[in-house]
Amino acid sequence: MLGLGADRLRADMNxxxxxxxxxxxxxxxxxxxxxxxxxxxxxxxxxxxxxYFHESEKLLRNLRALLLDTELSDYKKMGIHLNQLMGSSxxxxxxxxxxVCVAFxxxxxxxxxxxxxxxxxxxxxxxCYLKNKLHExxxxxxxxxxxxxxxxxxxx
Amino acid sequence: MEDEVLKSGVASGRVQKMTxxxxxxxxxxxxxxxRLLQNLGIENQVVGNGKEAIDVHCSGKNxxxxxxxxxxxxxxGIEATRKLRAMGIQSTxxxxxxxxxxxxxxxxxxxxxxxFQEKPLxxxxxxxxxxxxxxxxx
Numbered sequence: 001m002l003g004l005g006a007d008r009l010r011a012d013m014n015x016x017x018x019x020x021x022x023x024x025x026x027x028x029x030x031x032x033x034x035x036x037x038x039x040x041x042x043x044x045x046x047x048x049x050x051x052y053f054h055e056s057e058k059l060l061r062n063l064r065a066l067l068l069d070t071e072l073s074d075y076k077k078m079g080i081h082l083n084q085l086m087g088s089s090x091x092x093x094x095x096x097x098x099x100v101c102v103a104f105x106x107x108x109x110x111x112x113x114x115x116x117x118x119x120x121x122x123x124x125x126x127x128c129y130l131k132n133k134l135h136e137x138x139x140x141x142x143x144x145x146x147x148x149x150x151x152x153x154x155x156x
Numbered sequence: 157m158e159d160e161v162l163k164s165g166v167a168s169g170r171v172q173k174m175t176x177x178x179x180x181x182x183x184x185x186x187x188x189x190x191r192l193l194q195n196l197g198i199e200n201q202v203v204g205n206g207k208e209a210i211d212v213h214c215s216g217k218n219x220x221x222x223x224x225x226x227x228x229x230x231x232x233g234i235e236a237t238r239k240l241r242a243m244g245i246q247s248t249x250x251x252x253x254x255x256x257x258x259x260x261x262x263x264x265x266x267x268x269x270x271x272f273q274e275k276p277l278x279x280x281x282x283x284x285x286x287x288x289x290x291x292x293x294x
Contacts, residue, residue, distance in 0.1 A: 029276050036191045044191060052184050083227055087254045088184035091276045 009144035016137055023096075025130055030093030046138045052092050053131060059085045060124060063104075067116055078108040078116065097126050174289060175218075176200040179209040179236065180225040180252075185275070189223055189252075192282050205229055206236025213240065219247050221289045223277075226253035226264055234267045241268035248289045252277055 020026045037044040059081045066078050082105045089098040100123045107115030176198050178189045186202045193200040198221075203209050205228040222240070226233040237249055250271040251264050261272060271288050273281045 029278070032276070032278050033188070035279065036188070036195060038195075041191065048184060048187050048191075051187055055183055080227075083254070084182060087182050087275060090254055091182075091184050091188055093276075 006144050006148040009140055009147055013137060013140045013144065016133070016140065020133055020137075025094070025096050025133065027093045027095040029090065033092060046141075049092060049134055049138075052088050052094075055088060056085060056097075056127060060120075060127065063120055063123075067113070067120055073111075073113055073116070075108045075111050075116075079105060082108065094130055097123065097130055100126050174198045174220040174286070176221040176223060177209060177212065177217075177219040177247075178202045178223045179204075179206060179228070179233070180223070181205055181228040182225070185225070185277075189277060192277060192279065196282070196286070198286075206231030206233060206239075209236050210239055210243075213243060213245060218245075220293065221285065222247050222249045223285075224249055224251050224269070226251060226255060226261075234264050237264070237267040237269060248285070248292050250285045250288070 017026070033045050033048060041047075062081050063078060066074050066081075082101050086098055086101040086105070089095075089101060100119060104116060104119035104123055107119050176193050178186060178193070178200055180186050180189065180202070181204050186204075190200055190202055201212065201217075201219075203212055206224075207230045209222065209224070210231070222245075224233045224237055228236075231239075233251060233253070237251070240247075240249065248270045249268060250273060251261070251269045252273050252275055253261065253264070254275040255261060256274050265272060270292065271285050273285060
């Protein structure tokens with residue numbers, strides 16, 4: 001019974017991953033992360049992704065603050081934050097978030113405030129979608145591990 | 157496959173245990189690069205910018221490999237690489253950046269890099285860098 005539950009959950013995980021790859025939300029770099037996870041570090045992927053969420057939310061808040069500063073938009077600082085977000089998004093395989101960052105950076109290099117505002121909205125939307133889907137993936141993984149009788153520490 | 161060969165080499169003592177310094181201000185990259193190296197049996201340390209890399213060397217530490225990011229606060233990868241070479245540091249320095257070779261990485265290379273890899277760093281890219289370290293040490 002337990003084995004069948006774990007198998008079903010694994011199938012759910014694979015289906016969700018396949019969907020995220022098909023949608024271009026994730027790319028093969030996410031598979032590289034999974035290859036780094038093993039018995040000595042069984043939560044590596046979720047740990048790295050949680051660091052990514054924490055850092056990205058700081059960067060998104062900074063970008064929003066810079067853009068909403070009606071006096072002067074510091075496009076150079078925006079570029080620095082975007083490089084950081086692009087780098088970490090690439091590293092975890094967050095392809096669509098990374099691509100929006102590229103477009104955002106292009107707008108900031110042209111001091112195009114309207115373009116930057118549009119890009120920021122799209123970036124926040126893509127980031128939220130990615131975060132929700134990865135949370136869903138990790139929840140299924142937790143349930144599968146419990147179902148298979150493996151004990152993992154609970155992730156927030 | 158190559159990473160398994162390298163890992164078993166390190167474990168058996170056939171390949172001398174390497175040491176590495178990760179120089180990167182991005183926490184996600186620090187975590188991934190640390191794990192990549194650890195998985196290959198490579199003892200490694202992480203610092204957050206070029207100045208900290210200089211300071212670690214000034215404290216007397218030395219590494220077989222330095223993974224040097226380009227864009228960092230306080231001191232970037234170009235300046236840090238130049239300073240390390242001026243100090244006589246002969247470690248293999250591999251530049252790793254999300255900027256591509258078409259983005260005029262020339263200055264970074266001329267600062268004294270032995271190799272350059274575009275991020276994200278993968279197992280295959282790291283094994284390629286480590287081959288250069290082994291050749292350098294031999």
